[in-house]
Amino acid sequence: MMSERSDKMITPNLIEAKKRTNNDVLIKTNEYIVKENLKQLGFNKKYFIKTYGCQMNEHDSENIKAILEDMSYTKCDNMEDADLILLNTCAIRENAHNKVFGMIGRIKHLKETKPHIIAGICGCMAQEESVVNEILSKYKWLDIVFGTHNIHNLPNILNNAIEKQELEIEVYSIEGDVIENIPVKRDSKYKAWINIMYGCDKFCTYCIVPYTRGKQRSRTKEFILDEINQLISDGYKEVTLLGQNVNAYGKDLNDNYRMENLLADVAKTKIERIRFVTSHPWDFTDEMIKVIKENKNIMPYIHLPLQSGSNNILKLMGRRYTKESYLTLYNKIKEALPYSSITTDIIVGFPNETEEDFNETLDVVNKCKFDSAFTFIFSPRNGTPAAKMEDNVSLEEKNKRLQILNKLINKYTLEANESYLNKKVPVLIEDYSEKNKDYLIGYTDTMKLVNVDAHPDNIGKIINVTITDVKTWSMNGKIEN
Ligand code: 5AD
Ligand code: SF4
Secondary structure, three states, rough: OOOOEEEEEEOOOOOHOOOOOOOOOOOEOOOOOOOHHHHOOOOOEEEEEOOOOOHHHHHHHHHHHHHHOOOOEEOOOHHHHOOOOOEEEOOOOOOHHHHHHHHHHHHHHHHOOOOOOOEEEEEEEHHHHHHHHHHHHOOOOOEEOOOOOOOOHHHHHHHHHHHHOOOOOOOOOOOOEEEOOOOOOOOOEEEEEEEEEEEOOOOOOOOOOHHHOOOEEEEOHHHHHHHHHHHHHHOOEEEEEOOOOOOHOOOEEEEEEEHEHHHHHHHHHHEEEEEEEEEOOOHOOOOHHHHHHOOOOOOEEEEEEOOOOOOOHHHOHHHOOHHHHHHHHHHHHHHOOOOEEEEEEEOOOOOOOHHHOOOOOOHHOOOOOOOOEEEEOOOOOOOOOHHHHHOOOOOOHHOOOOOHHHHHHHHHHHHHHHHOOOOEEEEEEEEEEOOOOHHHEEEEEEOOOOOEEHHHOOOOEEEEEEEEEEEOOOOEEOOOO
């Protein structure tokens, strides 16, 4: 199941992380337990957690916070005040990785003056064999390392590290079961992340996620719907269904219940807003488009990663669609949902991407005119097939392409935003704006960020806002009287 260095350490193993078994995934409802003697472990102690990466990690941190509070720790927002410091890490690109090692340096300084501090890393980097080897050789002063499949066992991992005063590592490489009783302390009172599935089986050649998050495991609809019904009674307005590849929801379960069925059932709960991320173009069915169109509480916002517009590169990436089929799907969605906003992810500088390949990507951007896009330079990840591909494109050239692409994307983002000027749009008001406390902030149904000039009584409500001014990254609006 896992590689063990000693009875104390369960360390990650790349070969095992690649394996996919046919074993049925078990649903466990009693797996998370805080032993009586650990419930006061954090009494009078503060924890600080820093989260890197995607929504999945944000949501894992919400679980970790609840677990720590079950052990009587209290949250603090300043790392310098903390007795327990956790970095919930991301492995998707090299720069996320470097930021974490920079932070580990800062923690070392803190620990020199306050040796009682317990410090650890968790999340996707903890799942990387090479990272854990680096920790074992250079950062043995860290106290805990635990993986994405080990979160429920945090009370025991933490206790072992404190008792033994030694680095405690627990990282399962082969995913565990679906554990349904992990507590959650949500950051927002109005919108909630809901995992509908874990892991990914797509193995795009550049991507480390299938190794760090394991095989695809869908939650059953009963648990998902119960969670949403509870959120509705707690006053929540919005749920975002989370998965690496949500459109493949249910394919690992033994029935024909798929994403379109789940979306329709979630819509029936009457929660006011439903979002879902991330979609893979491969599994986006006509049925799904139909369900989105028929249900007003499914938001007209779709994140549809393109990655590249070149068929050569898409093939090398293992994406299983072509430029043409992506465009067909895009047009189908826009035709059915003309008001929807569609955003994307694009990687430039994949190994041996030619000028021609890059122009194909620009061509798709010109055709789709995305509402916005996350753009990245290819970052080789240890253990993935693309990391081994020879690459003749210089970093200078890749940077140049990224700049050209960003300029084009920003042009279309501004154009899309301009079409909102003087229009009235529904916004879920979330909070005061951090930049200017005279304003509130919220998102439109189409996921546009709006600064709203309105009374704070509106926080937590969906209100109609007239857009008065637009920029590339945000809009301003005022409440209609
Ligand atoms: N290099 C650059 N970008 C990557 N992404 C995933 N893996 C890599 C990588 N190795 C991007 C993809 C994905 C987004 C979450 O991150 O565009 O959709
Ligand atoms: Fe990575 Fe591809 Fe899975 Fe997305 S679908 S998480 S890019 S392997």
